[in-house]
Amino acid sequence: MAEVAEAAQPLLERATADELKHYYYQMLLIRRFEERAGEMYVKAKIGGYCHLNLGEEATIVGLMAALTQDDYIFTNYREHGYILARGVPPGPVMAELFGKETGVSGGRGGSMHLFDRKTNFMGGYAIVGGQVPLAVGAAYALRYQGKPGVVITQMGDGTTNIGAFYESLNLAKIWKCPVLFFIVNNGYGMGTSVEAGSSEPDLWKKGASFRIYGERVDGTDVLAVRDVVRRLRARAEAEGEPAIIDAVSFRFRGHSVIDADRYRDPEMVRRGRELYDPIRKFAALLLEHGVIDDAWLKSIADRVEREVQEAIDFANNSPDPKFEDLYKYMYATPVPNTPTAEDAIHAVKINHGEF
Amino acid sequence: MPVITYRQALNDTLGEELARDPNVLLMGEEIGLFQGSYRVTEGLLAEFGPKRVVDTPIAEEGFVGVAIGAAMLGLRPVVEIMTINFILVAIDQVVNHASKIHYMFGGQVSVPLVIRTPSGGTGQLAATHSQSFENWFAYCPGLKVVAPATPYDAKGLLRAAIRDDDPVIFIESLALYDTKGEVPEDSDYVVPIGVAEVKRKGTDVTVVSYSRMTAVALQVAQRMEQEGISVEVVDLRSLRPLDRPTIIESVKKTNRAVVIAEDWYSYGVTAEIAATIQEEAFDYLDAPVYRVAGLEVPLPYAKELSAASKPNANSLIYAIRQVLRGTKRLR
Numbered sequence: 118m119a120e121v122a123e124a125a126q127p128l129l130e131r132a133t134a135d136e137l138k139h140y141y142y143q144m145l146l147i148r149r150f151e152e153r154a155g156e157m158y159v160k161a162k163i164g165g166y167c168h169l170n171l172g173e174e175a176t177i178v179g180l181m182a183a184l185t186q187d188d189y190i191f192t193n194y195r196e197h198g199y200i201l202a203r204g205v206p207p208g209p210v211m212a213e214l215f216g217k218e219t220g221v222s223g224g225r226g227g228s229m230h231l232f233d234r235k236t237n238f239m240g241g242y243a244i245v246g247g248q249v250p251l252a253v254g255a256a257y258a259l260r261y262q263g264k265p266g267v268v269i270t271q272m273g274d275g276t277t278n279i280g281a282f283y284e285s286l287n288l289a290k291i292w293k294c295p296v297l298f299f300i301v302n303n304g305y306g307m308g309t310s311v312e313a314g315s316s317e318p319d320l321w322k323k324g325a326s327f328r329i330y331g332e333r334v335d336g337t338d339v340l341a342v343r344d345v346v347r348r349l350r351a352r353a354e355a356e357g358e359p360a361i362i363d364a365v366s367f368r369f370r371g372h373s374v375i376d377a378d379r380y381r382d383p384e385m386v387r388r389g390r391e392l393y394d395p396i397r398k399f400a401a402l403l404l405e406h407g408v409i410d411d412a413w414l415k416s417i418a419d420r421v422e423r424e425v426q427e428a429i430d431f432a433n434n435s436p437d438p439k440f441e442d443l444y445k446y447m448y449a450t451p452v453p454n455t456p457t458a459e460d461a462i463h464a465v466k467i468n469h470g471e472f
Numbered sequence: 473m474p475v476i477t478y479r480q481a482l483n484d485t486l487g488e489e490l491a492r493d494p495n496v497l498l499m500g501e502e503i504g505l506f507q508g509s510y511r512v513t514e515g516l517l518a519e520f521g522p523k524r525v526v527d528t529p530i531a532e533e534g535f536v537g538v539a540i541g542a543a544m545l546g547l548r549p550v551v552e553i554m555t556i557n558f559i560l561v562a563i564d565q566v567v568n569h570a571s572k573i574h575y576m577f578g579g580q581v582s583v584p585l586v587i588r589t590p591s592g593g594t595g596q597l598a599a600t601h602s603q604s605f606e607n608w609f610a611y612c613p614g615l616k617v618v619a620p621a622t623p624y625d626a627k628g629l630l631r632a633a634i635r636d637d638d639p640v641i642f643i644e645s646l647a648l649y650d651t652k653g654e655v656p657e658d659s660d661y662v663v664p665i666g667v668a669e670v671k672r673k674g675t676d677v678t679v680v681s682y683s684r685m686t687a688v689a690l691q692v693a694q695r696m697e698q699e700g701i702s703v704e705v706v707d708l709r710s711l712r713p714l715d716r717p718t719i720i721e722s723v724k725k726t727n728r729a730v731v732i733a734e735d736w737y738s739y740g741v742t743a744e745i746a747a748t749i750q751e752e753a754f755d756y757l758d759a760p761v762y763r764v765a766g767l768e769v770p771l772p773y774a775k776e777l778s779a780a781s782k783p784n785a786n787s788l789i790y791a792i793r794q795v796l797r798g799t800k801r802l803r
């Protein structure tokens with residue numbers, strides 16, 4: 118297996134010290150961003166549903182490290198880490214979670230609906246499976262326009278049970294779309310385990326009847342994830358050959374911040390967090406190879422702490438979207454007989470009892 | 473009479489119906505092991521086991537279709553769709569199959585199916601998780617659509633729905649689950665499908681509403697009483713069939729009507745009610761019918777924008793004042 122060959126290489130031939138350090142930094146940034154986002158949710162700074170990437174940091178950073186600027190990414194609603202690892206600064210991401218005008222979606226989308234046009238981060242989607250055909254469509258467009266790049270559709274393990282996934286596999290294959298179906302297999306869709314929900318729990322095999330190649334990877338190993346994505350990405354780009362990647366990790370907490378996780382054995386969860394902590398594992402590896410030392414770890418932890426705090430401060434100090442802008446993004450092409458800014462102001466006054 | 477929550481009323485009823493009829497079974501995502509996303513099915517897996525309380529994968533089109541097929545052979549599935557937004561994935565099965573089968577096959581087979589699902593938006597759930605689609609189903613002949621506002625009606629209508637031989641869309645509301653009301657013990661009452669109720673008597677204006685907006689209307693009616701305004705609240709309870717006579721009777725008495733619903737204004741439930749009133753009670757009206765509904769945007773996430781886009785007590789008070797003045801609707 119190619120993966121084994123990749124893993125057999127010496128660490129510093131797989132990545133430079135700077136790259137390794139950068140991966141570590143990104144993983145820690147996601148970790149702390151998510152932990153603090155959880156706190157902000159409890160403080161009611163964040164509303165709606167809020168799903169964290171805790172435990173999935175290596176999956177995310179490995180994936181993003183393999184992509185180029187030409188690539189596009191579509192994700193589900195558990196996507197804070199992806200947009201951060203794609204290079205969007207934490208401030209506007211946190212501001213979106215706070216529902217502020219300075220947020221990446223202008224405060225209109227919230228935690229589940231992040232978007233960044235500049236980095237081809239094509240959105241978080243909160244209807245399970247919704248992003249999958251969209252990504253195939255984006256890949257179709259790349260191919261149609263003869264453009265370089267591939268499209269990633271990230272999705273959860275539970276999402277591989279919905280019809281749209283299978284229709285998308287078929288379409289991607291018959292139309293030779295350069296798309297990777299990237300499954301974040303954290304073992305659960307809400308309270309449903311992979312084994313309970315999927316007749317084929319080896320999710321990477323789910324493309325078999327579509328003649329789509331699949332591979333499983335340790336989603337807590339940032340380099341392993343990066344390497345498999347690189348390899349299958351290159352093939353997708355060159356040959357229009359879609360593939361499935363099944364990246365296995367461990368969900369540290371409940372499904373969303375408000376989920377008390379009552380259906381999982383607390384002892385199992387405690388052990389899982391210990392055994393499958395991608396950050397601790399990666400730190401140990403880098404220390405072992407002398408790439409970093411304890412002082413570096415301390416300085417990077419301080420830097421991340423500061424950056425996340427600055428993101429929170431930025432979000433706190435940002436303005437809310439204006440009422441008069443309620444209808445601002447309704448249509449791309451202006452059209453008569455649609456509500457105006459004045460209509461919005463009038464309606465809001467009534468809603469607020471100012472009459 | 474014991475006072476229980478709307479959630480408890482539903483939970484009790486599901487348990488009682490499971491115990492009463494071995495053909496009743498529950499199906500849905502996270503209803504068993506997880507105890508229900510909104511805890512409506514809490515405890516039922518433990519009590520009735522996995523044959524009767526069936527956890528499904530995320531496959532709405534599939535399991536809704538499965539439930540319809542099973543119903544054709546005499547099972548009585550009660551399907552939970554986590555929120556109404558996700559039923560869009562399954563709408564083909566509901567509209568093209570469940571609603572048609574009895575009529576299209578000459579009455580040879582029926583579909584005794586209930587689909588329970590919360591509709592509407594609260595708590596910044598944003599554009600894809602805050603929608604109201606009961607009007608889409610109410611539009612479709614062959615379906616029955618109910619939307620109880622109180623624990624009493626929730627229980628009575630759920631019983632009626634489960635015992636009914638046709639597909640019933642049972643609309644709940646996240647914001648109602650924790651509301652409380654009196655529900656009799658040791659009574660096998662049902663609330664008939666297709667019958668509205670005057671929830672509060674009044675003489676100056678009729679407010680027509682259903683589900684959460686009935687709760688808002690009742691609060692507003694109480695407040696307005698202190699201003700000397702007497703509001704009659706007609707709670708539709710069923711959207712299809714629609715109890716037009718009860719609406720019309722009330723409007724003929726008060727001569728003024730406000731219709732409130734949470735869905736979007738254009739083509740929404742309020743339009744149907746307003747049209748009914750002008751057709752059947754035009755000569756009795758002292759003012760144009762006033763409609764209160766959601767602002768027509770994909771619901772923004774930002775807290776204040778989100779809240780301002782949904783109708784509330786203020787919007788209703790404003791509307792009532794407008795019809796009492798007899799003015800036309802201001803834009």
Ligand SMILES: Cc1ncc(C[n+]2csc(CCOP(=O)(O)OP(=O)(O)O)c2C)c(N)n1
Pocket residue numbers: 168193195243244245246272273274275276277301303305306307372501530532554558561
């Ligand atoms: C069509 C649809 N059905 C149900 C839901 C509710 N829901 C949101 S997330 C989720 C679980 C998804 O699990 P998985 O794909 O494994 O992703 P994870 O949350 O683990 O990242 C469910 C059932 C939804 N959003 N959309």
Ligand SMILES: [Mg+2]
Pocket residue numbers: 273274275301302303304305306307
């Ligand atoms: Mg999962």
